[in-house]
Amino acid sequence: xxxxxxxxxxxxxxxxxxxxxxxxxxLNLPSVVGMLLAGIIIGFVKFxxxxxxxxxxxxxxxxxxxxxxxxxxxFNAGLGTDIKSIKSIGVPAILITxxxxxxxxxxxxxxxxxxNGGFGVPKEVLxxxxxxxxxxTATSVSVTVATLREMGKLHGKVxxxxxxxxxxxxxxxxxxxxxxxxxxxxxxxxxxxxxxxxKTVLFFIAAIIVGYICNKLFRAIEHKFPHHxxxxxxxxxxxxxxxxxxxxxxxxxxxxxxxxxxxxxxxxPEVNYIERKSDIMGYMIFTPVFFANIGITTEFGGISTELIxxxxxxxxxxxxxxxxxxxxxAIACKYGVRDSLKVGxxxxxxxxxxxxxxxxxxxxxxxxxxxxxxxxxxxxxxSFTTPIVLRKLYRKELEKEKAAQAVPVEAK
Amino acid sequence: xxxxxxxxxxxxxxxxxxxxxxxxxxLNLPSVVGMLLAGIIIGFVKFxxxxxxxxxxxxxxxxxxxxxxxxxxxFNAGLGTDIKSIKSIGVPAILITxxxxxxxxxxxxxxxxxxNGGFGVPKEVLxxxxxxxxxxTATSVSVTVATLREMGKLHGKVxxxxxxxxxxxxxxxxxxxxxxxxxxxxxxxxxxxxxxxxKTVLFFIAAIIVGYICNKLFRAIEHKFPHHxxxxxxxxxxxxxxxxxxxxxxxxxxxxxxxxxxxxxxxxPEVNYIERKSDIMGYMIFTPVFFANIGITTEFGGISTELIxxxxxxxxxxxxxxxxxxxxxAIACKYGVRDSLKVGxxxxxxxxxxxxxxxxxxxxxxxxxxxxxxxxxxxxxxSFTTPIVLRKLYRKELEKEKAAQAVPVEAK
Numbered sequence: 001x002x003x004x005x006x007x008x009x010x011x012x013x014x015x016x017x018x019x020x021x022x023x024x025x026x027l028n029l030p031s032v033v034g035m036l037l038a039g040i041i042i043g044f045v046k047f048x049x050x051x052x053x054x055x056x057x058x059x060x061x062x063x064x065x066x067x068x069x070x071x072x073x074x075f076n077a078g079l080g081t082d083i084k085s086i087k088s089i090g091v092p093a094i095l096i097t098x099x100x101x102x103x104x105x106x107x108x109x110x111x112x113x114x115x116n117g118g119f120g121v122p123k124e125v126l127x128x129x130x131x132x133x134x135x136x137t138a139t140s141v142s143v144t145v146a147t148l149r150e151m152g153k154l155h156g157k158v159x160x161x162x163x164x165x166x167x168x169x170x171x172x173x174x175x176x177x178x179x180x181x182x183x184x185x186x187x188x189x190x191x192x193x194x195x196x197x198x199k200t201v202l203f204f205i206a207a208i209i210v211g212y213i214c215n216k217l218f219r220a221i222e223h224k225f226p227h228h229x230x231x232x233x234x235x236x237x238x239x240x241x242x243x244x245x246x247x248x249x250x251x252x253x254x255x256x257x258x259x260x261x262x263x264x265x266x267x268x269p270e271v272n273y274i275e276r277k278s279d280i281m282g283y284m285i286f287t288p289v290f291f292a293n294i295g296i297t298t299e300f301g302g303i304s305t306e307l308i309x310x311x312x313x314x315x316x317x318x319x320x321x322x323x324x325x326x327x328x329x330a331i332a333c334k335y336g337v338r339d340s341l342k343v344g345x346x347x348x349x350x351x352x353x354x355x356x357x358x359x360x361x362x363x364x365x366x367x368x369x370x371x372x373x374x375x376x377x378x379x380x381x382x383s384f385t386t387p388i389v390l391r392k393l394y395r396k397e398l399e400k401e402k403a404a405q406a407v408p409v410e411a412k
Numbered sequence: 413x414x415x416x417x418x419x420x421x422x423x424x425x426x427x428x429x430x431x432x433x434x435x436x437x438x439l440n441l442p443s444v445v446g447m448l449l450a451g452i453i454i455g456f457v458k459f460x461x462x463x464x465x466x467x468x469x470x471x472x473x474x475x476x477x478x479x480x481x482x483x484x485x486x487f488n489a490g491l492g493t494d495i496k497s498i499k500s501i502g503v504p505a506i507l508i509t510x511x512x513x514x515x516x517x518x519x520x521x522x523x524x525x526x527x528n529g530g531f532g533v534p535k536e537v538l539x540x541x542x543x544x545x546x547x548x549t550a551t552s553v554s555v556t557v558a559t560l561r562e563m564g565k566l567h568g569k570v571x572x573x574x575x576x577x578x579x580x581x582x583x584x585x586x587x588x589x590x591x592x593x594x595x596x597x598x599x600x601x602x603x604x605x606x607x608x609x610x611k612t613v614l615f616f617i618a619a620i621i622v623g624y625i626c627n628k629l630f631r632a633i634e635h636k637f638p639h640h641x642x643x644x645x646x647x648x649x650x651x652x653x654x655x656x657x658x659x660x661x662x663x664x665x666x667x668x669x670x671x672x673x674x675x676x677x678x679x680x681p682e683v684n685y686i687e688r689k690s691d692i693m694g695y696m697i698f699t700p701v702f703f704a705n706i707g708i709t710t711e712f713g714g715i716s717t718e719l720i721x722x723x724x725x726x727x728x729x730x731x732x733x734x735x736x737x738x739x740x741x742a743i744a745c746k747y748g749v750r751d752s753l754k755v756g757x758x759x760x761x762x763x764x765x766x767x768x769x770x771x772x773x774x775x776x777x778x779x780x781x782x783x784x785x786x787x788x789x790x791x792x793x794x795s796f797t798t799p800i801v802l803r804k805l806y807r808k809e810l811e812k813e814k815a816a817q818a819v820p821v822e823a824k
Contacts, residue, residue: 003479004666007656014649018642064476067415229695230430236696237426244419254416280692283641284648 006061009053010289012042013062017288030143030351030383035288036376039295046296054296062293069290070356072282074255075239077170077353078262079275086164092333093164099329100165100347101137101172104321108133111317115310127184131366134180135358135375136318137173140351141166147387148346151394158339162346165326170353174259175200177357178252184366196251203250204260207242211264214238222270232277235265239278253360291352294359294372302370311374318378319385322348342393349386350379418473421465422701424454425474429700442555442763442795447700448788451707466708474705481702482768484694486667487651489582489765490674491687498576504745505576511741512577512759513549513584516733520545523729527722539596543778546592547770547787548730549585552763553578559799560758563806570751574758577738582765586671587612589769590664596778608663615662616672619654623676626650634682644689647677651690665772703764706771706784714782723786730790731797734760754805761798762791 021034046054086093112129113119119126144162148154154163182196222231239261246257265271303311327344331337358375361367433446458466498505524541525531531538556574560566566575594608634643651673658669677683715723739756743749770787773779 003476004656004659007483007652007666008660011649011652011656014645014652018645022642061476064415064473071419230434233426233430233696237423240419240423240426244416244423247416248420254419277692277696280689281696284645284689284693 002057003061005052005055005058006065009042009058009062010065010285012053013038013288013292014285016041017292028143028146028383028387029380030140032291032351032355033376033380033383035291036295036355038288039292040298041295042292043296043298059296062289062296065286066290066293069282069286069293070255070359071239071243071258072278072286073290073352073356074174074258075236075262076275076278076282078259078264079266079271079278081167081170081263081266082163083167083263083266085160086168088160088164092330092335093161093168095333096161096326096329096343096347097165097168097172099325100139100322101169101176101325103325103328104136104318105130105133105176107317107321108136108314111310111313115306115313124184127180128366131180131184131361132314132371134173134177135354135361135367136314136321136350137169137176138350138353138357139166139169139322139347140349140353141346142351143349143383143386144346144390147390151391151398153394157335158342158346161330161335161343165343165347169347170259171263173353173357174256177360178203178246178256181253181360181364181366182251184364199250200252203246203252203256206245206250207257207260207264210242211260214264215268218265218268218270222268227270227273229277231270232274235261235274236278236281238265255356255360291355294355297369298372299369300373302368303373307368307370311371311377314371314374315378315381318350319348319382338393342390345386345389345393349382350375351383354379414469415473417464417467417470418477421454421470421474422477422697424465425450425700425704426697428453429704440555440558440795440799441792442552444703444763444767445788445792445795447703448707448767450700451704452710453707454704455708455710471708474701474708477698478702478705481694481698481705482667482771483651483655483670484690484698485702485764485768486586486670487648487674488687488690488694490671490676491678491683491690493579493582493675493678494575495579495675495678497572498580500572500576504742504747505573505580507745508573508738508741508755508759509577509580509584511737512551512734513581513588513737515737515740516548516730517542517545517588519729519733520548520726523722523725527718527725536596539592540778542592543596543773544726544783546585546589547766547773547779548726548733548762549581549588550762550765550769551578551581551734551759552761552765553758554763555761555795555798556758556802559802563803563810565806569747570754570758573742573747573755577755577759581759582671583675585765585769586668589772590615590658590668593665593772593776593778594663596776611662612664615658615664615668618657618662619669619672619676622654623672626676627680630677630680630682634680639682639685641689643682644686647673647686648690648693650677667768667772703767706767709781710784711781712785714780715785719780719782723783723789726783726786727790727793730762731760731794750805754802757798757801757805761794762787763795766791 016038017035020037021031024031024034042054045051109129109132112132116129117125141162144166145154148159148162153159178200179196182200183193218231218234221234225231239258242257242261242264243254244257246252246260247254265274268274323341323344325344326347327340330340330343335343354375358367358372362369362372428450429447432449433443436443436446454466457463521541521544524544528541529537553574556578557566560571560574565571590612591608594612595605630643630646633646637643651670654669654673655666656669658664658672659666677686680686735753735756737756738759739752742752742755747755766787770779770784774781774784
């Protein structure tokens with residue numbers, strides 16, 4: 001492979017992504033959108049005759065970096081998981097998460113069935129339709145968290161619930177993804193459903209045991225070599241190992257392995273140090289390449305009128321699925337109607353994990369890659385509407401507080 | 413490509429490299445040796461029947477990461493180049509460097525000619541023999557600098573000379589490497605020597621112009637977004653772009669492009685910030701993989717008795733070449749005999765750049781890859797002997813100073 005041909009698209013991706021991410025930040029859009037946009041723009045280069053920027057060779061190289069990139073994205077997502085915050089919120093978070101997973105997944109499945117061959121179909125189509133549902137499960141609360149923080153409402157009943165439920169639904173989403181992919185095994189990889197579930201369970205048991213031992217070991221290392229680069233390097237190695245072992249030995253997706261490795265280390269006292277280094281690896285090269293690569297490889301040619309209808313319904317299913325699911329569950333947990341609506345809206349935002357899931361599905365041939373642009377649109381819409389609606393919902397409350405502040409009160 | 417198969421060897425490389433680097437640090441050996449050793453050990457895995465760690469697929473993935481890795485290594489080498497220190501030492505440094513390049517290169521060439529077909533041979537063999545000489549040009553003074561610093565002798569006539577000459581000889585070495593590789597173009601790539609030199613000169617002119625503009629731009633960006641991740645990302649993009657452009661447009665090796673990109677940015681006020689981020693990229697994954705990959709792909713099977721003789725002579729040429737070349741030039745520049753010897757010994761140490769050059773030569777089919785183990789041995793020997801001999805040479809001086817300190821003097 002004339003590997004150096006990958007260097008030019010790499011340089012272009014890094015510069016263009018960064019410029020567009022800056023631009024998106026101004027519009028309060030998540031940076032993912034900027035990186036995707038960079039990829040879509042670069043993708044058009046392939047239509048210029050005689051260009052040698054986007055070639056089969058450079059695409060292969062970018063694809064390889066993107067695949068390491070998604071491992072880092074999921075590892076960092078895992079590292080950022082604060083298991084303790086789930087414990088503190090307890091039963092309501094679990095119920096809200098469950099409803100927030102089941103309702104959008106169900107709606108996504110129904111929409112997919114309506115457009116992709118009905119309900120009474122062979123296993124493959126059924127699983128494919130289910131996968132469309134899976135894509136809609138994972139919330140990405142960074143936009144919500146930023147909005148709540150801005151209003152000083154991050155720490156409160158609603159804020160805590162949203163953060164806990166979003167963490168939980170990432171975990172559940174990843175598990176569901178693993179199982180659905182496991183079921184979908186074709187040819188030599190086909191396994192009995194019971195075997196898939198058994199292997200998935202075994203993976204999590206093994207991960208907990210290995211994780212426990214590694215955490216002990218890492219603490220000892222940190223004690224001996226405080227703040228040394230040893231720890232982040234070993235953490236990345238653990239991430240790679242988990243990603244490999246999950247896929248090769250347990251038939252569980254590699255991204256699940258990376259995510260679980262992150263969760264395992266999230267309890268480590270040095271998690272911030274590990275996260276910082278691993279984050280640099282991500283943003284310096286791997287993450288932009290992953291998202292840009294999605295943009296580059298998106299085929300707009302395959303978008304028919306029917307697919308547009310499907311895509312629109314799919315987006316709507318994604319948006320209202322979370323609001324209905326989480327909102328109703330919150331009401332059932334005796335949250336007020338307005339608070340329940342806040343939770344529902346707060347959980348509506350999607351970002352990188354939805355794309356990672358979709359990309360995985362495309363890799364396994366389970367979904368039509370032409371759906372990608374619609375997932376991007378879902379991300380853009382949810383990122384725009386979530387902050388606006390949340391602010392509206394909090395307006396009265398904030399006005400009251402402002403009025404109260406005008407009257408001098410004792411500092412608490 | 414079943415890309416995830418690369419994750420397991422990646423994880424093993426990271427862990428084993430780090431452990432062996434720690435071990436080498438205890439022995440005052442450069443960390444390169446630890447990483448190479450890790451690769452050699454992992455390389456033996458391929459002889460285990462039925463293993464699926466080192467496969468064609470995983471080797472391809474590792475090779476790809478290694479190739480990005482060498483770009484980072486040379487970029488960081490360029491970033492660490494302090495052009496000002498050369499100016500300060502002036503003519504002696506230039507003479508010492510010139511002799512320190514010509515003598516080992518000449519000796520290496522003579523040794524290669526003796527073993528590889530004599531002097532009156534076709535162009536390809538002549539260039540191949542010249543390339544063996546090129547490998548011996550690049551000094552790596554990290555071991556010397558560490559030793560001098562330990563003795564408090566880094567800043568002085570000898571220390572300054574060594575540092576300046578080592579920087580210069582990296583630059584000259586890289587230029588010579590580019591020209592020799594340019595001359596070696598085979599088949600469709602064959603070009604007239606005048607064209608090779610013209611293109612190399614054009615590359616450096618273009619690099620200076622683009623570098624000047626980028627530095628202006630980067631200063632403006634740093635002014636607008638102080639200490640933002642924008643700068644390191646753009647720097648890496650510039651490095652990739654230079655590496656690509658040098659190889660694709662000027663026929664100059666990509667590592668030269670990356671090195672020059674580093675030098676261009678070395679004058680930037682934020683160079684330390686850029687270097688730190690780029691360094692993290694290196695040590696977290698790319699650098700260990702580059703060196704380990706050399707170890708993994710080293711073929712010990714091709715080592716004949718003749719090759720061992722050649723290798724030993726080659727090592728000796730490398731060691732005495734620098735001592736004679738730099739030492740004699742220093743005497744000519746009116747350094748005392750002992751100081752001249754110090755300069756010669758200090759310049760003897762080799763490390764990563766020698767390996768990078770050799771790897772590049774192997775890639776272009778210019779050298780026999782079986783020479784690799786001998787370059788590793790050269791690195792190990794020079795890393796061991798340089799500090800020991802330097803300390804011996806400084807002993808008297810240090811003892812005098814100690815005696816002087818015993819008599820109370822006024823603090824300066």
